[in-house]
Amino acid sequence: MRKSRVVVVFLSLSLIALLLSSCLNLEKVKHFRYDVTFKTEEELKTGFLDVSLFQEGGKDRVKIDFALGEEQLSTTVDVDKDDMSGAVLPLVMGNPTLATVLTPLGTVQGLVMAISMGGPLQVGFKSTQKDDEGKTMEIQVPSSEARFGKEALWVESYMDGKLAFRALIEKETFFPFVVDFRDPEVLEEGQSQGYFEVKEMEWKE
DSSP states (O other), rough: OOOOOHHHHHHHHHHHHHIIIIIITTTTTTEEEEEEEEEEESOOOEEEEEEEEEEETTTTEEEEEEEEETTEOOOOOOTTTTOHHHHHHHHHOOOOHHHHHHHHHHHHHHHHHHHHHHHHHHHHHHHHOOOTTTTTHHHEEEEEEEETTTTEEEEEEETTTTEEEEEETTTTEEEEOEEOOOOOOOTTTTTEEEEEEEEEEEOOO
């Protein structure tokens, strides 16, 4: 059954809080920009997600510029490292299109992070298991490459033999540089693919 809008928003909120408080925390990242594409039978909808993290007036701040099709958002919010969700909840709740973009990224990152808890991921890794519904999920790491000065792993996930996603994940922080997402349980109705690729990345020294 397709996830409801409430679940989508919850997952997106969790992703933003996770990114800002751990993987993409204010100590490591200054700026990143994704090119975003969603594919349906009728069209390709393109856009971007641009995020800058900085300090101003003694406060941690996040500037978000986002566009997908005709939807646009540009805002800056103050964030508290101990309570990220309090700052971003109104933002996500008021912009469901932003939530649909963040959810595939959060799904991929969350799954890879969960798998890595069993041991560090490396090229050649492969795992196959069944979920509660009897579906077979396979995860494998076929190769790696360097991008934006960091080592990254290509991670592939299959559900009952069908590609759910292929992603290039930064090895230490699990930041998703590239996500080719095909899972219909997470994509919006009518979408067959979501493609996300970081085109700009600036790390803090």
